[in-house]
Amino acid sequence: MTESTPLLEVRNLTHIYGEGTPFRHVALEDCSLKIGRGELIGLIGHTGSGKSTLTQHFNGLLKPTSGEVLLKGENIFRSKKATLEARSCVGLVMQYPEYQLFEETVRKDIAFGPSNQGLKGKELDERVAMAADAVRLPSSLLDVSPFELSGGEKRRAAIAGVIAMEPELLILDEPTAGLDPGGRREILDLIADYRNREGKSILFVSHSMDTVAEVCSRILVMNKSKLVMDGLPEEVFIHAEELRDMGLALPEITEIFSYLASRGVAFEKPVYTRDYAVRKLLALFRKEERSL
Helix, strand or coil: CCCCCCCEEEEEEEEEECCCCCCCEEEEEEEEEEECCCCEEEEEECCCCCHHHHHHHHCCCCCCCEEEEEECCEECCCCHHHHHHHHHHEEEECCCHHHHCCCCCHHHHHHHHHHHCCCCHHHHHHHHHHHHHHCCCCHHHCCCCHHHCCHHHHHHHHHHHHHCCCCCEEEEECCCCCCCHHHHHHHHHHHHHHHHHHCCEEEEEECCHHHHHHHCCEEEEEECCEEEEEECHHHHHCCHHHHHHCCCCCCHHHHHHHHHHHCCCCCCCCCCCHHHHHHHHHHHHHHHHHHC
């Protein structure tokens, strides 16, 4: 793998369910994208747009009807061994992952993946402790039943089980779904901390523009089985009407500043995070004070 080789690349990916039957459905159509090392990317789209189908190809859970999925430049379906390697390298946290907890204790649940990778003894214990720490799960909870945890703790335990396998690409499918604002904030913070500390690539799947705008530096947009946008947040959010036509709401802060723009308060690019909004407003107030 050279420096220029992306960690993961999808080339002209198409996936058709029920081919040759009356229930034929094109879930993905000619999708191409690249994911580099250390990127934090948001994948957004309305329900049924193809987001989950796309990500399930990244570690071989689904095989494409046509097209390729390349991990470090190699097709993950070239052999059974390559597919198994992809499942270790690409960690997928499904929506509501706490429903997949099944072991007697939290410790055993987190250890399940790495033990299947061959880890044991002290090395396995250290990996479990690392993963629990990454999601801020206290060691006092490791030996209790996962069903005794709160909703947010269950979510973090399930994410820890995937982190424990040390994937190079971590895919999180709607990781904040169903959580209260405090739980949502906690999950977003730990994802950002994990990425900053470990330098892993993260793909954050959501239909919430606010969530994606808050944490991601690049955004992919799916619509009707196709990848229709790929760019920086400001490059995506400038297409406000197109996004609305897809059934996607802009971040609340962007809607507020769009209204201000319609009232004559101009900004050079879309405002999509609260921190950026505060800076712009302060700059505007200072400008107004100087003009008095």
